[in-house]
Ligand SMILES: Nc1ncnc2c1ncn2[C@@H]1O[C@H](COP(=O)(O)OP(=O)(O)O)[C@@H](O)[C@H]1O
């Protein structure tokens with residue numbers, strides 16, 4: 001079994017962040033490990049507080065993994081502060097893991113700054129060049145490129161700009177588009193679009209976290225970037241289609257729907 005690491009923030013209610021990543025790694029048949037960068041106070045209704053983990057403790061967690069266990073892919077999620085970004089980048093440059101998937105998390109669906117705005121330059125200069133795949137949503141791609149993005153043409157232009165910043169593959173996610181939820185992948189040579197109809201649901205908490213960790217798990221299993229992204233797109237579409245109506249706000253996606261239905265236990269456990 002391949003071992004996959006997430007470096008991200010904790011989401012109390014289990015739909016996003018570290019918790020979503022570990023569920024996804026398990027659902028994809030990989031062994032999940034975590035380095036926690038921040039602890040958020042969060043539920044389906046919003047983010048109400050955050051404590052950043054000291055950079056030395058973040059580096060200690062990374063050392064604990066890399067001095068002991070082989071890592072086949074790394075997903076990076078919430079990195080809130082400049083010091084957090086430098087601490088992680090220094091260690092990744094030291095250990096040089098393969099298959100780094102960077103989800104440049106910036107603002108929660110409820111509007112909380114999960115990355116401090118002044119950390120943008122450090123993200124661009126330190127983490128983007130390390131990314132084998134980067135997965136910005138439309139608002140994140142707008143912050144990174146400074147351009148307005150609202151259709152496939154502007155998504156392609158943004159992907160090319162972010163590629164020039166050093167990411168080897170750029171996936172611009174279309175969850176925030178008006179109509180279809182179409183994502184666009186650029187590998188430095190060709191553009192691939194991944195279309196899916198928009199599913200009518202309010203329960204999309206953690207969609208970006210789930211997609212990026214699914215890409216990391218499938219790169220770890222030896223898939224190409226295009227195969228890993230296609231697998232992840234199918235996985236997130238199913239997870240959204242069968243999202244869980246938990247809590248009073250934006251509920252989480254269903255990480256294990258396919259496994260539970262294959263095991264024939266979904267009807268028994270769903271309520
Ligand atoms: N309502 C929806 N129906 C179908 N796919 C969706 C929907 N919302 C998001 N997605 C997909 O979920 C993935 C995560 O996208 P997005 O929501 O843009 O990320 P983030 O959580 O970072 O904002 C993408 O593949 C996107 O196309």
Ligand SMILES: Cc1ncc(COP(=O)(O)O)c(N)n1
Nearest residue numbers: 009016017205206207208209
């Ligand atoms: C700890 C943490 N990390 C990331 C997100 C982004 O979630 P989403 O994927 O819904 O944008 C979040 N809400 N909390």
